[in-house]
Amino acid sequence: xxxxxxxxxxxxxxxxxxxxxxxxxxxxxxxxxxxYPADWSPVCSDQMALYNEMLKYFKKYDAEIMGISxxxxxxxxxxxxxxxxxxxxxxxxxxKGEVAKKYGVYDDDEGECKRALFVIDKEGVIQWSYLxxxxxxxxxxxxxEALENLK
Amino acid sequence: xxxxxxxSDRDHIQGNNSADLTIVEYGDYQxxxxxxxHPILKEMMAELGAQIRFVFRNFPLSEMHEYARPxxxxxxxxxLQGKFWEMHDAIYDNQQNLSTRFFVDLAxxxxxxxxxxxxxxxxxxxxxxxxxxxESGMMSGVNGTPTFFVxxxxxxxxxxxxxxxxxxx
Numbered sequence: 001x002x003x004x005x006x007x008x009x010x011x012x013x014x015x016x017x018x019x020x021x022x023x024x025x026x027x028x029x030x031x032x033x034x035x036y037p038a039d040w041s042p043v044c045s046d047q048m049a050l051y052n053e054m055l056k057y058f059k060k061y062d063a064e065i066m067g068i069s070x071x072x073x074x075x076x077x078x079x080x081x082x083x084x085x086x087x088x089x090x091x092x093x094x095x096k097g098e099v100a101k102k103y104g105v106y107d108d109d110e111g112e113c114k115r116a117l118f119v120i121d122k123e124g125v126i127q128w129s130y131l132x133x134x135x136x137x138x139x140x141x142x143x144x145e146a147l148e149n150l151k
Numbered sequence: 152x153x154x155x156x157x158x159s160d161r162d163h164i165q166g167n168n169s170a171d172l173t174i175v176e177y178g179d180y181q182x183x184x185x186x187x188x189h190p191i192l193k194e195m196m197a198e199l200g201a202q203i204r205f206v207f208r209n210f211p212l213s214e215m216h217e218y219a220r221p222x223x224x225x226x227x228x229x230x231l232q233g234k235f236w237e238m239h240d241a242i243y244d245n246q247q248n249l250s251t252r253f254f255v256d257l258a259x260x261x262x263x264x265x266x267x268x269x270x271x272x273x274x275x276x277x278x279x280x281x282x283x284x285x286e287s288g289m290m291s292g293v294n295g296t297p298t299f300f301v302x303x304x305x306x307x308x309x310x311x312x313x314x315x316x317x318x319x320x
Contacts, residue, residue: 043215044182045295052214054289084214139294141152 001104001116003129008033008120009102014073015088021066024124030063030150031120032143035105035113037134039071039079039089047115047137052085054140061147062122068092068099069113105131119146152292152305158206161280163235166196166203174203174313175300177210177288180222180242181249182296188310189243195314207239209284210296218249221272223281225254228271232263 002008008023008031015021023031036047043049048067051058058065067089071079076089092099092113100106105116117138119128128146132138158164158173176192178185196205209227211219222242229238241257242249258268271277288298292305299306299313306313 044179044184044212047294049212049215050294053212053285057286057289086214137294139152139292140289141292144290 001129001131002118002126004127006126008118008124008126009099010124011099011102013068013090013092013099015066015076015090017073017077021088021090023120026064027124028122030061030122030147031118032058032063032065032147033068033103033118033120034065035068035100035103035116035118037107037110037112037115038069039075043083045137046083048079048085048089049083050137051140052083052087055086057140057144058147061144061150063119063147066090070097070100070111107134110134117143119143119150121150154300154303154305155287155290157303158204162206162208163230163239164204164206165236166200166205168204170202170204172203172317173206173300173302175206175208177208177284177291177293177296177298177300179210179212179216179219179296180226181216181219181246182212183246184295184309185297186243186246188297189240191310191314193240195310195317199317208288209281210288210293210298211281211285212296218251220281221251221254222249223284224272224277225257225268227277227280228268228274229258229261229263231271231277232267234261234263237261 010024012020012022051065065087070092072093073091076091080089097106100113105114107114115132115134117130118126121127130142209223211223213220226235226238229235258265
């Protein structure tokens with residue numbers, strides 16, 4: 001798993017069925033990457049739904065959050081609409097898990113991303129990373145603390 | 152993960168304010184899991200209230216639950232008239248009926264000054280209180296609702312687990 005001071009590997013992934021996002025286009029902004037196993041986990045404890053409530057706090061730190069799983073762009077679209085998510089979910093779908101593997105957070109047994117967080121600074125360098133037990137939603141306190149330390 | 156900031160007189164407190172045991176709940180008034188936890192917590196306080204300082208902090212998941220934030224404001228507005236817990240209980244007891252009109256009905260039923268209540272619901276200071284609670288939950292590692300803290304440490308479990316833990320100790 002990549003750690004503090006590693007350069008964040010660039011990638012281009014679908015964010016919607018007809019739009020791709022390239023990480024390096026976000027240089028000049030902080031980025032939060034939230035790898036997670038799968039869409040459609042139970043609602044009130046859903047990690048992406050939780051972050052959706054906190055977007056204005058992330059904005060305060062000039063940070064863009066992106067969720068990443070191996071689900072397809074169509075699955076992400078349905079999930080994002082269902083949960084009214086206002087941030088991108090990226091599809092690490094083809095080649096499956098390629099980006100998760102680059103960041104060292106792919107679970108080969110399950111064929112899913114592990115539950116992992118990265119805070120990347122404005123120069124594209126990882127400043128904080130955290131691997132959560134798969135079953136545990138890590139919340140946002142670690143992210144906020146990491147963003148606070150960037151200031 | 153630990154609770155930030157600590158419990159203070161800004162918080163809504165019931166039970167025994169000088170008890171050695173402090174339980175903090177971060178809750179959302181429209182969350183079904185919080186609704187299910189409510190009678191369990193009521194029973195816990197009825198039985199063990201003399202030994203517990205119980206605190207409720209708002210953690211409305213507003214994008215998910217349309218009435219979570221208005222409900223939080225309604226409880227805070229009732230608090231200004233000294234009836235926080237009465238409104239808190241009334242909302243959870245009627246969780247399936249939530250609507251903007253319904254909060255006013257509850258205010259009437261609780262014999263609040265309804266005009267005052269309506270005005271207070273619009274107050275910026277109440278928004279700030281609710282937002283402050285949410286922010287403290289975010290900083291304390293709240294990852295869903297309800298989340299409990301026991302003596303400042305995050306408790307890994309729901310209301311039933313909490314009661315079981317209290318009975319074992």
